[in-house]
Amino acid sequence: MKTRREKIAGGVANFVDERTGAAKWVKKNLQKVFPDHWSFMLGEIALYSFIILLLSGTFLTFWFVPSQEELIYNGSYTPLNGVKMSAAYESTLHISFDVRGGLLMRQVHHWAALLFLAAMVAHLLRVFFTGAFRKPREINWILGVALLTLGIVEGFLGYSLPDDLLSGTGIRIAQAIIQALPVIGTYLAFFAFGGEFPGELFIPRIYTVHVLLIPGIILALITVHLMLVWYQKHTQYPGPGRTEKNVVGYPLLPVYMAKAGGFFFIVFGVTVLLGAFAQINPIWIFGPYTPTQISAGSQPDWYMGWLDGLVRMSPPLETHAFGYTISWNILLPGLILPGIIFTGMALYPFIEAWATGDKREHHLLDRPRNAPTRTAIGAMSLTFMVVALINGGNDLIATHFSLSINQIMWGTRISIILLPPLAYIITKRVCLSLQRYDRELVLHGRETGRLVMLPHGEYIEVHEPISPEKAYLLTQHEQRTPLEAPGADANGVAPRGGIKSKVRSRLSKALLGEQIAKPTAEDVKAIESGHH
């Protein structure tokens, strides 16, 4: 006997199914299995932050006036009464002090933006260090790089919209970076600003881009990103019973749906807590933007901080050619280096696949230690970015730790060249040590710390064999040999494309060459029959 409620639910489901044929699809997909690991939820944090951004951003558009029309403030925040400002800044003050819940929403929006970018970076690091970008997921990796880039631009435009002293300074620097482009820079800057800086067009323009264009593209890319995850199925960490052909985990309904849905509200909750208790971007303190004013300690949000840090440490280099000035001091840190970094990042999956000659699909993740060179490259890049980011806050570090800003600048100039290679070497060594440790664990078991004196007086430490599951985990990875460059043939004729294949074999050797041989079944047997 069905209850009344079941009858209604069944009726609705039937109605929908008869018209859309959804039942089969839904049944199949709701049973889709997802592997469970905390690091698989980093991308979720980014997704949920983006949803929060859409919701809080929509709220803000109800009151924000994207105009640089000048007016005189006469509102609730008395210290600015009678001050000339743009309508954009005035409306932001209005949202902050007169709209019910406006300040909370502004702060939630800004915190969610910081979290969105931070979660994307954390997600990117997880994907990189576990090798999740390998075939068939290269397209998703590129989509991720595109999302990160768009996120940075979107965040910067949002930071620029209130037209306060801090954001205007940021726009000024952006304009300087545009102008640094040789030949076309000046024209491009005039095109973007509709004339001289600051003009009256820029805020309305970036408003359209910020609330319509980029969010639309981000939303579309996220959709494709998730559809690809769905279609290609999620990667999983190696372990007993997990293969390249299956996915071990929980079904979407009810387990994962509940977890993911709950996690959305947790992310929302944490963001609202931050918005409620931690002040962010207090634009009323900075004052309205005018090009004649500037504040000490002007900083961009953290995701642009590395770029600012690179510009701050850049040496004063300029070339004068054909009546043009090429400002390397801006061009190099502001455009060339970021270009190299993001292009290199996007191309990395292809470079690695080419160098290792690996054309197979991979659904099992790498443990970072088992790909020492890749892990080392990641650590090197991360070190580079962190040093740049630190220099982005050099003035605050100087005042708060009683240091000289010049020394910090020179320290980071030297560090950004010295530390990344050092991080590479150290990380690679640490990975190899961990591999040795794994081998030791498999062959000799776990140290128990128990010392036993044998009858003849010898002391030994008792080792406990590790579980078969653990032993499987530590030995399941494959160890490939590097590609060899084809040598000269029998007649002494060098093969075609010699340099290309040499580069490839060098890269291949770097990526695959150095490994600690994992223990084989014979090794284990030999040990077990022996003395220990």
Add this chain to the structure above:
Amino acid sequence: MDRALRLDLLGEVIIMALFKWISGKRRHRAMAPGMLVVALFLIGGIYSIAATPDNATASNARSALIEEGKNIFMRGCSSCHGLNAEGSGIAPSLIGVGAASVDFQVATGRMPMADMSQQAMRKKPVYSPEEIAALAAYVASLAPGPAIPTAEQLNYERDGNVAEGGELFRTNCAMCHNAAAQGGALTAGKYAPTLMGVEPVHIYEAMITGPQAMPVFGDQAITPEEKLSIIKWIKSVESEGSYGGASLGKVGPVTEGLLGWVLGLGSLIGIAVWLATKAR
């Protein structure tokens, strides 16, 4: 021959002529009572000058204060600034810096310096207000310089305008002291200090004397009323509530980014780890 010397000579000639005239008439019968009257006038006059209560004690007290200031200076300052405040290789001359400069430097604890670092920093003052007044009087007595503004001159609540002060601050001060007056870094370890918790009189004195790396903002550049507006704005920033939660040091995106990563993403990752833990 310059004018002063000519007047001196003229005076001498007249006095000599007067003495000669008196000497010639000394046997005149009106001479004795005449001299008596002159003598009485002289005595009375000297008495009246010596006995004028206000002037004399004030001037005495003033010289006593200067004397005390000089003593303090000799003990505490002269090893660097020189026995006559003429300065040395390691410290500037104080002749003509005025009482305002002394009051700013000593009452904010910057002088005496703790060490010869990049910049004298604000700390607990070493001297009492009385001693500082004496020092200021001594240095002011060496040569004229900016005086300490009086309470009447410092009535910023009455004479200042907050919004105007904010505009002036952002135009003239924020590039070193930060838009929220939280201070900022200058070159090679020098810095513009935070203006939170600084006495209005010291803010005013800093503007008129330009201590350390700071330029002088004379009354032509920023009028006294505008200075009071700036002080009023700084005080309003100081007393303003932290709208929207903890202010994170009012230094902008650096601490915000740090909090976002550590507390925001940190706590979310913690929760993710908890969510992914297998139920046992």
